[in-house]
Amino acid sequence: MLELTDAARITAGAVVLSVVAIESGGAFLLRVATGKEQATAFQKTFYRAGHAHAGVLVTLGLVCLLLGEATTLTGFWRWLAQTGVLVAAIVMSAGFFFSAMGRGREAPNKAVVLLGVGAVLLAAGVATLGVGLLLG
Template identity: 50%
Template sequence: MHLALGVVSATFLAGAVLARGGSAASGLPLRLSTISYGKADSSSMDTILLTDASRIIAGVALLTIVTIELGGFLMTRIASGAVEMTSFQKSFARAGHGHAGVLVTLSLICLVLADLGNVDGAAGWIARICIPLSAVVMSAGFFAASAGRDRTTPNRFILVLYLGAALLTVGVATLGIALLAA
């Protein structure tokens, strides 16, 4: 199932790039049509325009799903007992894997919100970069903080987890304030 989700994600990304109707360097916004219920003609569909920054960040975020899939494979090995870990390490592995998936999904939603809210300038970059970056950093923090044989408490890499949480806080607070001020 994880592999199927990766194929769907890659197919969506490839379809979106083809639907863009121009070269990557043309500077034209990506046009994604929303699903139109009960109407068959495409002229009745609404469009969402993504900035080039959001399109590129979304593409990279979608590609990170491959690493989340690999984490899912590791989680099945952990759950089946094929990988020996302490209960602390199992908890942190579950948390790292779960946070990765949820935060990548959140980052994709926030990219669209930033574009729909016309959030630009420094606030736009902070919101667009910090939220997806937090998915990588926070998840890495869970895994790094629990690394080591028979570990039952976090090691010094717990600071990476805290950095990821700070990035998430800055990103969502910036986007939330920008959307309310728009």
């Protein structure tokens, strides 16, 4: 049986519950797709991307959380390896949704910077985990 630290178990539980928020994003996308919510082509694209990134990165983040338990990393490096992807899921999804907000928007607003921040967190998290796994 997989042994988790209390911190990893609590984090995993909270993340699994966050899927309800991702589901509400899916419900919003359904309203957009059926014309019940108005959105430009640009907004539809960014809303889809935000929803997809949330789902995929939360799943990857849970895997990273579990794999981080198999490393000898400590402190900040362990935190980054185990939760960097989960933070990236929040930041990147927020970047897609927030930068597309506003009636009739045809291009991203300044919140698009969150996509770059999220990408850095994603890369740092998976790189740290990969090195931690290779080192033992």
